[in-house]
Amino acid sequence: MSQPLIEIRDLKKYFDTSQGPLHAVDNINLSINKGQTLGVVGESGCGKSTLGRAILRLVEPTSGEILYKGENIVDYDVNKMRNTRRDLQMIFQDPYSSLNPRMTVGETIAEPLKVNGFKGSREELSQKIEETMETVGLSNRLINSYPHELDGGRRQRIGLARAIILEPEFIVCDEPVSALDVSIQAQILNLLMDLQDQKDFSYLFITHDLSVVKHISDEIVVMYIGQCIERANAKQLFANPLHPYSIALLHAILAPNLRNRGKPKKVLRGEVTSPINPIPGCRFAPRCAHASERCLNRDIELKEVEPGHWVACTLFE
Amino acid sequence: GGETKSSSDKRDNLIYVFDGEPQTLDCAKTSDQLAYTVVYQIHDYLIDRLPDGTLVPGLAETWEYSDDGTEITFHIRENVKFHNGDVLTAEDVAFSLNNAIGSSQTSRITSAMDSASVVDENTVLLKLKHPFGAIEYCLANAQMGIVNKKAYEEDPEAFARHPVGTGAYQFKEWKTGDSITLTAFDDYYKDKASIENIEFRIMLDSDTAVMALENGEVDFTFDIPNTAIKKVQENENLEYYVTNAASTCYVVLNNEHEILSNKKVRQAIAHAIDKEALIAGAVEGYGVPAETPISTTAFGFPADFKNREYDVEKAKELLAEAGYPDGFKIVFTATETLNFKKPGEILQDQLGAIGIELDIKDVEFSVYLDDVISGNNYEMAVTEQSTAYPDADHIYSLYHSSMIDVGRNFINVRNDQLDELLDRGRVSQDPDERIKAYEEICELWKEECFTVPTYALQTDIAANKNLKGVIPHSPSVYKIYHYSWE
Amino acid sequence: MGKYIGKRILMMIPIILGISFIIFGILELTPGDPARNILGDSATNESVEALREEMGLNDPFLVKYFNYVKNALRGDFGTSYKSGLPVLEELKGRLPHSLKLALGSILIVTFLSIPVGIISAVKQYSFLDTVSLIGAFLLTSMPSFWFGIMMILFFALQLKILPATGVTTWKHFVLPSIAMAGLGIAVVVRMTRSSMLEVIRQDYIRTARAKGASESGVIIKHGLKNALLPIITVLGVEFGSMLGGGMIIESVFAIPGIGSMTVDAIRTSNTPLVIASITFSAIAISIINLIVDILYVYIDPRLKSNIKRAGS
Amino acid sequence: MMNVYEGTKETGRRKTVKRKSQLASIWTRYKKSQLAMAGLFLLILLIVIAIVAPLLANYEQDAIKQNMPIRLQSPSREHIFGTDHYGRDVFARIIFGARISLSVGLASVFISSILGVLIGSIAGYYGGKIDNLLMRLMDVLLALPSIFLAITIVAALGPGLINLLIAISISYVPRFSRIVRSSILSIKNQEFIEAARSCGTRDRRIILKHIIPNAIGPIIVEATLSIARAIIHVSSLSFLGLGIKPPMPEWGSMLAEGKSYMGSHQYLVIIPGIAIVMSVMALNLIGDGLRDALDPRLKN
Amino acid sequence: MSEKLLEIDNLRVIYKTDEGVVQALNGLSFHMDKGETLGLVGETGAGKTTTALSILKLLPDKIGLIEDGSIKFNDFDIVTGSEQNMRKLRGDKISMIFQDPMTSLNPIIKIGDQIAEVLELHRADMTKSEIEARVDEILTTVGLPTSRKDEYPHQFSGGMRQRVVIAMALTCEPQLLLADEPTTALDVTIQAQVLELMKKLKENLNTSMLLITHDLGVVADICDRVAIMYAGTVVEMGTIEDIFEASNHHPYTIGLFGSIPDLENDAERLNPIKGLMPDPMNLPTGCYFHDRCQECMEICTIQEPDNHIVDEKTNHMIKCHLFDRTKHSDDLEGKMHEPAFN
Ligand SMILES: Nc1ncnc2c1ncn2[C@@H]1O[C@H](COP(=O)(O)OP(=O)(O)OP(=O)(O)O)[C@@H](O)[C@H]1O
Ligand SMILES: Nc1ncnc2c1ncn2[C@@H]1O[C@H](COP(=O)(O)OP(=O)(O)OP(=O)(O)O)[C@@H](O)[C@H]1O
Numbered sequence A: 001m002s003q004p005l006i007e008i009r010d011l012k013k014y015f016d017t018s019q020g021p022l023h024a025v026d027n028i029n030l031s032i033n034k035g036q037t038l039g040v041v042g043e044s045g046c047g048k049s050t051l052g053r054a055i056l057r058l059v060e061p062t063s064g065e066i067l068y069k070g071e072n073i074v075d076y077d078v079n080k081m082r083n084t085r086r087d088l089q090m091i092f093q094d095p096y097s098s099l100n101p102r103m104t105v106g107e108t109i110a111e112p113l114k115v116n117g118f119k120g121s122r123e124e125l126s127q128k129i130e131e132t133m134e135t136v137g138l139s140n141r142l143i144n145s146y147p148h149e150l151d152g153g154r155r156q157r158i159g160l161a162r163a164i165i166l167e168p169e170f171i172v173c174d175e176p177v178s179a180l181d182v183s184i185q186a187q188i189l190n191l192l193m194d195l196q197d198q199k200d201f202s203y204l205f206i207t208h209d210l211s212v213v214k215h216i217s218d219e220i221v222v223m224y225i226g227q228c229i230e231r232a233n234a235k236q237l238f239a240n241p242l243h244p245y246s247i248a249l250l251h252a253i254l255a256p257n258l259r260n261r262g263k264p265k266k267v268l269r270g271e272v273t274s275p276i277n278p279i280p281g282c283r284f285a286p287r288c289a290h291a292s293e294r295c296l297n298r299d300i301e302l303k304e305v306e307p308g309h310w311v312a313c314t315l316f317e
Numbered sequence B: 001g002g003e004t005k006s007s008s009d010k011r012d013n014l015i016y017v018f019d020g021e022p023q024t025l026d027c028a029k030t031s032d033q034l035a036y037t038v039v040y041q042i043h044d045y046l047i048d049r050l051p052d053g054t055l056v057p058g059l060a061e062t063w064e065y066s067d068d069g070t071e072i073t074f075h076i077r078e079n080v081k082f083h084n085g086d087v088l089t090a091e092d093v094a095f096s097l098n099n100a101i102g103s104s105q106t107s108r109i110t111s112a113m114d115s116a117s118v119v120d121e122n123t124v125l126l127k128l129k130h131p132f133g134a135i136e137y138c139l140a141n142a143q144m145g146i147v148n149k150k151a152y153e154e155d156p157e158a159f160a161r162h163p164v165g166t167g168a169y170q171f172k173e174w175k176t177g178d179s180i181t182l183t184a185f186d187d188y189y190k191d192k193a194s195i196e197n198i199e200f201r202i203m204l205d206s207d208t209a210v211m212a213l214e215n216g217e218v219d220f221t222f223d224i225p226n227t228a229i230k231k232v233q234e235n236e237n238l239e240y241y242v243t244n245a246a247s248t249c250y251v252v253l254n255n256e257h258e259i260l261s262n263k264k265v266r267q268a269i270a271h272a273i274d275k276e277a278l279i280a281g282a283v284e285g286y287g288v289p290a291e292t293p294i295s296t297t298a299f300g301f302p303a304d305f306k307n308r309e310y311d312v313e314k315a316k317e318l319l320a321e322a323g324y325p326d327g328f329k330i331v332f333t334a335t336e337t338l339n340f341k342k343p344g345e346i347l348q349d350q351l352g353a354i355g356i357e358l359d360i361k362d363v364e365f366s367v368y369l370d371d372v373i374s375g376n377n378y379e380m381a382v383t384e385q386s387t388a389y390p391d392a393d394h395i396y397s398l399y400h401s402s403m404i405d406v407g408r409n410f411i412n413v414r415n416d417q418l419d420e421l422l423d424r425g426r427v428s429q430d431p432d433e434r435i436k437a438y439e440e441i442c443e444l445w446k447e448e449c450f451t452v453p454t455y456a457l458q459t460d461i462a463a464n465k466n467l468k469g470v471i472p473h474s475p476s477v478y479k480i481y482h483y484s485w486e
Numbered sequence C: 001m002g003k004y005i006g007k008r009i010l011m012m013i014p015i016i017l018g019i020s021f022i023i024f025g026i027l028e029l030t031p032g033d034p035a036r037n038i039l040g041d042s043a044t045n046e047s048v049e050a051l052r053e054e055m056g057l058n059d060p061f062l063v064k065y066f067n068y069v070k071n072a073l074r075g076d077f078g079t080s081y082k083s084g085l086p087v088l089e090e091l092k093g094r095l096p097h098s099l100k101l102a103l104g105s106i107l108i109v110t111f112l113s114i115p116v117g118i119i120s121a122v123k124q125y126s127f128l129d130t131v132s133l134i135g136a137f138l139l140t141s142m143p144s145f146w147f148g149i150m151m152i153l154f155f156a157l158q159l160k161i162l163p164a165t166g167v168t169t170w171k172h173f174v175l176p177s178i179a180m181a182g183l184g185i186a187v188v189v190r191m192t193r194s195s196m197l198e199v200i201r202q203d204y205i206r207t208a209r210a211k212g213a214s215e216s217g218v219i220i221k222h223g224l225k226n227a228l229l230p231i232i233t234v235l236g237v238e239f240g241s242m243l244g245g246g247m248i249i250e251s252v253f254a255i256p257g258i259g260s261m262t263v264d265a266i267r268t269s270n271t272p273l274v275i276a277s278i279t280f281s282a283i284a285i286s287i288i289n290l291i292v293d294i295l296y297v298y299i300d301p302r303l304k305s306n307i308k309r310a311g312s
Numbered sequence D: 001m002m003n004v005y006e007g008t009k010e011t012g013r014r015k016t017v018k019r020k021s022q023l024a025s026i027w028t029r030y031k032k033s034q035l036a037m038a039g040l041f042l043l044i045l046l047i048v049i050a051i052v053a054p055l056l057a058n059y060e061q062d063a064i065k066q067n068m069p070i071r072l073q074s075p076s077r078e079h080i081f082g083t084d085h086y087g088r089d090v091f092a093r094i095i096f097g098a099r100i101s102l103s104v105g106l107a108s109v110f111i112s113s114i115l116g117v118l119i120g121s122i123a124g125y126y127g128g129k130i131d132n133l134l135m136r137l138m139d140v141l142l143a144l145p146s147i148f149l150a151i152t153i154v155a156a157l158g159p160g161l162i163n164l165l166i167a168i169s170i171s172y173v174p175r176f177s178r179i180v181r182s183s184i185l186s187i188k189n190q191e192f193i194e195a196a197r198s199c200g201t202r203d204r205r206i207i208l209k210h211i212i213p214n215a216i217g218p219i220i221v222e223a224t225l226s227i228a229r230a231i232i233h234v235s236s237l238s239f240l241g242l243g244i245k246p247p248m249p250e251w252g253s254m255l256a257e258g259k260s261y262m263g264s265h266q267y268l269v270i271i272p273g274i275a276i277v278m279s280v281m282a283l284n285l286i287g288d289g290l291r292d293a294l295d296p297r298l299k300n
Numbered sequence E: 001m002s003e004k005l006l007e008i009d010n011l012r013v014i015y016k017t018d019e020g021v022v023q024a025l026n027g028l029s030f031h032m033d034k035g036e037t038l039g040l041v042g043e044t045g046a047g048k049t050t051t052a053l054s055i056l057k058l059l060p061d062k063i064g065l066i067e068d069g070s071i072k073f074n075d076f077d078i079v080t081g082s083e084q085n086m087r088k089l090r091g092d093k094i095s096m097i098f099q100d101p102m103t104s105l106n107p108i109i110k111i112g113d114q115i116a117e118v119l120e121l122h123r124a125d126m127t128k129s130e131i132e133a134r135v136d137e138i139l140t141t142v143g144l145p146t147s148r149k150d151e152y153p154h155q156f157s158g159g160m161r162q163r164v165v166i167a168m169a170l171t172c173e174p175q176l177l178l179a180d181e182p183t184t185a186l187d188v189t190i191q192a193q194v195l196e197l198m199k200k201l202k203e204n205l206n207t208s209m210l211l212i213t214h215d216l217g218v219v220a221d222i223c224d225r226v227a228i229m230y231a232g233t234v235v236e237m238g239t240i241e242d243i244f245e246a247s248n249h250h251p252y253t254i255g256l257f258g259s260i261p262d263l264e265n266d267a268e269r270l271n272p273i274k275g276l277m278p279d280p281m282n283l284p285t286g287c288y289f290h291d292r293c294q295e296c297m298e299i300c301t302i303q304e305p306d307n308h309i310v311d312e313k314t315n316h317m318i319k320c321h322l323f324d325r326t327k328h329s330d331d332l333e334g335k336m337h338e339p340a341f342n
């Protein structure tokens, strides 16, 4: 296999809070190949967005390496990083707050071109914008509209257009559909997959919706309070989840059919541990039915239990 | 409470409005009329001044002059008690006099005095620098109060906030920013005062003070704002008293200023000023046009003298002759604190008519003092001069060239002829010669226009009409001892 | 909590130092000579110069400032140039009047504005709302000195039911308190209204209604208490500015308070008094803010953790 | 393959689309408030009066030149607002005074808003030490009652129009910088700023193009309200005798002069007072209306 | 047949806004029986919350207005009922769980007191200690330690807050529980906990529940009957089996199901409904869904379809011209659609 497009080694991001360091991302390793999608799932606040941001250096990682085509972009200086940004883009979770309300659709989409020194003429610029808008399925008549005049689906398409106009190699999609209705969600997901087919984009796809992540990802990382607890091929994970948390997560999915109706469900008990200054040991242990002495007081490594399937749990040590 | 009392129940207190607050009650260390008013109740004087202005023996039962008129021997009244119980001695008197003579605040009245010494227990000798006709007036001045030496020397600063005298009232309390209260002294050497308590209430805003007076919240105020006089006169609960004041208002021209040093310019200015309009606009008509720098109440005042009259054409001519046909620009320093802004605005208008453009610089009082009264930093201003004693000699310290810098000649007049005339007026013992000297001064003034006298002020009192014994007079420092409630 | 208060008080020190430095600096630039001011218009230039030397006025600026701070740290804030009284004495004499005035005003503001604000929020766009809004706007738009004068004209001169000036009885404080309250009433009515409007849109108000609570129960129990935070903040700010900012009202109504004293002190270059009084009002404002912040915690339990954190 | 998306069929209809620009929708919301419209009307009226003042009266002859024989005349047909203590026409002084009051208000707010925006945006955007330093400075200024500050500054620099402007401007800077800072703090953390950064936008562009346009609403509101405040402020200072140099007609100093006649000639204090109240009220109404119009949360 | 608890007939609700009149409910009709759980499903803006608020008569004052139609609760007419009578109903007979547990609790009142308030309002005869006991009991029921009743909402996690809200809604053992997206704001694992809890409580108390959601998975899990809403009307209603397993459906229902990624079936592409919900201020004529409908016929653009019962046994209703037997009786079978999820 060739060199991965993005490779992350021991990435950490701690936020300083007045009560101590908040371990938003704690020692994450992962890699993404060209044209592939890596899904990241986990509960709210487990550090998914922070991971995505840290990869793009929108927040400075506390430590660790981010290799883009083999080069560690953490070491880049401001200028070099600015030049690299055009290849690494992001689509944001909230289609409402991620668009500048004072800029028209056209301006928003043109902004990346402008700040990256687009050389062409005015006509070329507007042609490029119109092309991109067409690609994401936005009518050209909207070019002078303001975001507040548009619905969530269209807004998210603007975010998408802004991210792809520079033809990046890699896009972090931070819950791009969770604010949208199912049918619009489906439109956007289709679009993302089509674009990937056409342009060979690589995605880091963040979500908490398991059915979505399964649909779109090649590989999936399950996070729990800043850590990666399981990583596997999408099919593998759904077919054979190993970590108790992954299992609970999959169980919690409510399928839109009557097959599981009336059947008793396994429900997690216990409280989520705080990400601030967590004690060593499995962070899921307080809610885990299998927790034992062995889970406490030590860090549990991610282990490859079958080819391409990694899990961090004492049950598999 | 300050509410109107019905006239039937006799009051034992008087509320006297102050539009400011004294800095100190050390009579020798103040030149503030409000402080004078307070200390005037607390202290007695060697010579007393009755409400009608006549001088009568005070703590000095008798006194006699030496032959050359440079020494006075005072025989002090016996068995007079201070408020702290001490008995008045010659020590106290000599101390008080020397204290006043040594103070820089009293120069206007002590300039002729040299020193005082104790002759015996009841006799004090005051030496003068030169014979001085107005000396008795000076000794009756509020600054010359006889203080308790012991209390004063113990702690002068404490004394300044709690003076001890022999007067009809003793000090009771000073609430900073609010009031000063006095109460009648039981052991006063004359009859006890009729009104038991006096409160000097501080009301910084004179307009509101008048309102308080109209509402019966306070009883007595003097020098009321001109704009309020009419209403006070109409108010049936109030009595309004008025008389000529000892002060004159005049336009100050810095005689050392590049342009104003030109006599023709000064003459032009004198012609350009319409005194009637000035009186109307600045003091609501409550004033009389002034022709001379000498106070109307003073000995030596030439009643018939006429100065230059209002004549705009003449003024323009003179200005052209002086080389300023198009006029010039000049800074006028005013301070609202002394109500000098209004005359300034009117002069701005009047002088504007002959092309002199006044740039009014309205400054704080302290700046005004620093700029104008120091004589160093102004071009034109107005000022009001009151006489400490009713004698034309009062202009000496203002205009004699020896008084530049060390004295109060801030107009910076250096005129040998004037100096000579002033000296003559001062030392001569012959009244006719003196009168003549002052007449000549007036003629000289008309020619030179060192300053332009504009109007003489009135002094007035507005008081509760039930208050009896009120007589206005020019120093405007009143003894409440003489007052009583009807 | 104690720690938090301590910390807040410590934080006031640099502010006070900054203020005193700025005021010292400005007064240094201010023309006018305190010495001449003390001696008056009959003093000669020589005697003024001598007094300047004695008062240390001829020292370089930084030396003067340093001396001042040094003495202040020992609790000696200097003496008023004018009265020769220790500055603290002088303040003490004035404070009660300013305090009475400010208290009167803030009481008027509180008991008038909050009910009006609530009513106008609850009955948004009703006649009552419009009237109280227009009233509030009128009050905001009136310079307080003019409002004061108008009231004197009407109540004291025309109707003669209230005294115009002075400080002798509580009656004397009625008009000035109202005049001073004017602006505050407007601010608080508007704040109460908007804060209430904000709160009654919240989900928990709907929850309370869904429980079957009566309208007044919803407004008072669930609405007002939540809306109180910003209201208390503005009340605090208003009280602070009333304490320190009464100069114009005090001069219109001839009240011998801190404000009129300060104006006079500025005008007569009475530096120690100016600094002391402005420092005083800065401290008063800080203390009021602190009290407001502590009140917050009693009202809103969410803030307790913030304070604990800030204190540690 | 893209036929599932809306859009492709819709091109070419650009002109027919009903679109409201943001300004237009703010205006729609603004228009809804009758009070705000009344304020706007009043302000326009005042501005028109200020502009056409020379047509209604002669500055030199009516507003400046003294005429003692006709001093203190109550309102009449000849002098609809009467004459003052120098016999000047009060109406003329009021309308020429409008020019001064409005322009002093405008100018001081212009200066202070620029300074405030500068300080506030630097402090808010960069945070940390710079923020701390600037904000402590602002705290110090804020802890001084603004009228004190103004009095002190005027006492230091001397009275006069320019010094008054400086004094008022300085005392308003902290308010602006605080407002700007807090809106920048809230905007700074919104995702669209991050989005801008993620495509390599430089700080300056982010502040100027992304942050300030979004923070402008509260700034404009504050500015309108500050003009109102400044007018009161100027008149208060003039009232204390620290304002404009005579014989310039200014409402506050007219009031101060009139005050000594309030026992006998009430119109001298009532009329300038009403002029102040009217202009301040107009600006307050506008500011309040703008606040509502700019804040979509208050839509209903 | 069981007793009817709630009956809504031809309800029309509008919101008056600056921009215009929002037609939120356009002839909404459905009924609920005692003890049953009805799922109300629909996209954002379909009018689900409006329906619940109308039942409680808590539409925003002066903005939200009931224009037409009736709501009957146990024969009590809510639309014309007095505010006083409504207050007695709210919290006692009908209670509501709101969407967002983070904002629907008063942040400055202890949670115990918030629960007790319902009892104070409706159980005037209860003493303080009885109320206390009841609060403890209900807290235990929803699985919260009673020791925490003196804490404030911010001290609880989202799932726990939603339990508090549920506890509050259930203290008076209401006959009807309106649950407006009770789990949307929660994490999946927490959502599972809360749903389990609600199911259990509902069974114990025999409360009827109107479960508002857009999550078909949740519906499949706990509802007995389902009403699918589109633009303020019910376009399809039937038993859970009718909706999930029968073969006759409204085209919108088909689109809805097609939009959901299917865990068990790895389709490459999803089948979203094209287009967007109509602008509620400017509703299309005829069937509101016609411009997005792939089966759109001419009549659909002109005439609003009637409610057609396609299965008499279960009362499976579809509001679509496709099922108009009078017109299309012959080719009805041919127009049947394969549901996307099969
Ligand atoms: N700028 C920040 N400062 C301090 N803490 C932060 C900051 N950003 C995020 N955090 C904390 O880091 C943790 C992870 O946050 P993050 O936003 O990455 O979670 P997430 O998995 O994306 O959650 P969600 O699903 O809600 O978006 C959270 O506890 C959050 O409170
Ligand atoms: N207070 C209001 N003012 C104006 N319009 C409103 C208001 N509340 C709701 N609407 C409008 O009424 C329609 C129905 O809203 P409703 O909240 O009932 O939908 P919903 O189905 O609950 O949506 P969601 O899934 O987003 O909660 C929407 O178009 C909405 O914009």
Ligand SMILES: [Mg+2]
Residues within 6 Å of the ligand: A048, A049, A050, A093, A174, A175
């Ligand atoms: Mg996130």
Ligand SMILES: [Mg+2]
Residues within 6 Å of the ligand: E048, E049, E050, E099, E180
């Ligand atoms: Mg809803």
